[in-house]
Amino acid sequence: MKLEGKSVFSGIAIGRCKIFGKQESLVKRSKVEDTAGEIKRFSQAKEQAKEQLSVLHEKALKEVGEANAMIFEVHQMMLDDLDYVESITNMIESQNINAEFAVASTGDNFAEMFSAMDDDYMRERAADVKDISNRVVHILQGKGMGGDLGQEPVILLADDLAPSETVQLDKSKVLSFVTRYGSTNSHTAILARTMNIPALIGVDFPQDAEGKMAIVDGKTGIFILEPSAEELETYKKLKEQEQERARLLQELKGQDNVTKDGKTIQLYANIGGVGDVATVLANDAGGIGLFRSEFLYLESEDYPTEEQQFKAYRTVVENMAGKKVIIRTLDIGADKQVGYFNLDKEENPAMGYRAIRICLDRKEIFKTQLRAIYRASYYGKISVMFPMIISVDEVRQAKEMCETVKCELDAEGIPYAEVELGVMIETPAAAMISDLLAKEVDFFSVGTNDLTQYTLAIDRQNPKLDSIYDAHHPAILRMLQMIIDNGHKGGCWVGICGELGADLTLTETFIQMGIDELSVSPSMILPVREQIRNSSSK
Numbered sequence: 001m002k003l004e005g006k007s008v009f010s011g012i013a014i015g016r017c018k019i020f021g022k023q024e025s026l027v028k029r030s031k032v033e034d035t036a037g038e039i040k041r042f043s044q045a046k047e048q049a050k051e052q053l054s055v056l057h058e059k060a061l062k063e064v065g066e067a068n069a070m071i072f073e074v075h076q077m078m079l080d081d082l083d084y085v086e087s088i089t090n091m092i093e094s095q096n097i098n099a100e101f102a103v104a105s106t107g108d109n110f111a112e113m114f115s116a117m118d119d120d121y122m123r124e125r126a127a128d129v130k131d132i133s134n135r136v137v138h139i140l141q142g143k144g145m146g147g148d149l150g151q152e153p154v155i156l157l158a159d160d161l162a163p164s165e166t167v168q169l170d171k172s173k174v175l176s177f178v179t180r181y182g183s184t185n186s187h188t189a190i191l192a193r194t195m196n197i198p199a200l201i202g203v204d205f206p207q208d209a210e211g212k213m214a215i216v217d218g219k220t221g222i223f224i225l226e227p228s229a230e231e232l233e234t235y236k237k238l239k240e241q242e243q244e245r246a247r248l249l250q251e252l253k254g255q256d257n258v259t260k261d262g263k264t265i266q267l268y269a270n271i272g273g274v275g276d277v278a279t280v281l282a283n284d285a286g287g288i289g290l291f292r293s294e295f296l297y298l299e300s301e302d303y304p305t306e307e308q309q310f311k312a313y314r315t316v317v318e319n320m321a322g323k324k325v326i327i328r329t330l331d332i333g334a335d336k337q338v339g340y341f342n343l344d345k346e347e348n349p350a351m352g353y354r355a356i357r358i359c360l361d362r363k364e365i366f367k368t369q370l371r372a373i374y375r376a377s378y379y380g381k382i383s384v385m386f387p388m389i390i391s392v393d394e395v396r397q398a399k400e401m402c403e404t405v406k407c408e409l410d411a412e413g414i415p416y417a418e419v420e421l422g423v424m425i426e427t428p429a430a431a432m433i434s435d436l437l438a439k440e441v442d443f444f445s446v447g448t449n450d451l452t453q454y455t456l457a458i459d460r461q462n463p464k465l466d467s468i469y470d471a472h473h474p475a476i477l478r479m480l481q482m483i484i485d486n487g488h489k490g491g492c493w494v495g496i497c498g499e500l501g502a503d504l505t506l507t508e509t510f511i512q513m514g515i516d517e518l519s520v521s522p523s524m525i526l527p528v529r530e531q532i533r534n535s536s537s538k
């Protein structure tokens, strides 16, 4: 039986299925006389749950890094939430009921309330409040939290997995995660990526899959239950090839990105959010070359505050521990629409009111973001770059805003560090005036996705034009050479952060053109490193 799902991490797994049984215990309602005693039982169970969560936090810190481990701190805080605790104690007192029932009911009520909210973040908390309530109920009932997988490593099938369930699993026993629900950004998906195992979501597996052989193809999103001997043979071969390749790549960890003739290239990673940092580190990137900061706005129901942004940037730079983090300022508009910005419908959004154009028009939004970035700069090594630049004047206005922000922070006694400034070269205009732009900034990062779209006049979103959207077009490669030369003449270093940067067939060409940095998706770091080491700079 072949089922289709959505891949959240690539790779192949072959093994027996195990359906992860949720330990949803039946909670009976019973009358109690001693309500004070019952409240005490609840308090003790709550404290024990917090201790368990603190152990899990420590475990997760070691296994999946600080950003992913944070959820267990959040769970500890949720257990102490006044409304949550009050609801439970009130129920016990006013209805003379047992603690288990009060905790389970409160968990259900809160989860329902969160699920009904508009905010995506709050909706996700529904699973968390159920998870913590389940934990307390289990303690009250004297049961463990489950997760025993047996002896053989398995393909784990589940409706969805709560973070606490995922982290408690014995990782050496899990070949792959396959879930019915969950999203690409769910914790299960993030953990699968950091654990480097194939994972699929949205697979409607049958309930009788338990114990049956299966294949997970994380590349195509296919799940094959009870594969034929032929399918098994094909996938075994593919898996062997994959393992050999992975082994070779692992040997490249800790190695320099240096060409055969001794030229070092900076190799950084592109990220979309705080959750991606663990994979960046796992793949041994030298820094973050493109932090698409708009994710903070896309995930929000309203403009993210300075404090919210500051926390996100600070978490990223602290996790990167002194390695460079290049934050691209807000690139909203075109394909990235956000309701609360109230942007007009446009005939040509890709050429419309977007990115730096919005920031220079609605300066309060820009200033809030820059204040958050400068404040976070104190905790690591931050660079800032501006998207969709077409003129020197825009760069000057952006730099002026940076100066204003620094003056404000000085006046408020808030510390910040030196921040390198750069522009994305992703419009033909910026490429053509790159000699002038180089005098204004410290670095260029070439956004080949948009540069190709605007140079070839081909909408990057239009699947009909895929076959002629050719980033290898001589127009692009000539522009790239011009940008690199102009950048160097003006004292700038030059990198590529568009998808073309990870094109292994061009790595040597880029190096010979004089590129200084390549920023690619985390999983491409080691393949590009391999290619750099096989290249010659002349």
Ligand code: PEP
Pocket: 290, 292, 331, 426, 446, 447, 448, 449, 450, 451, 497, 498, 499
């Ligand atoms: C680009 O245009 O190449 C780029 C890196 O930016 P984005 O893909 O986010 O537009």
Ligand code: MG
Pocket: 387, 426, 447, 449, 450
């Ligand atoms: Mg772009």
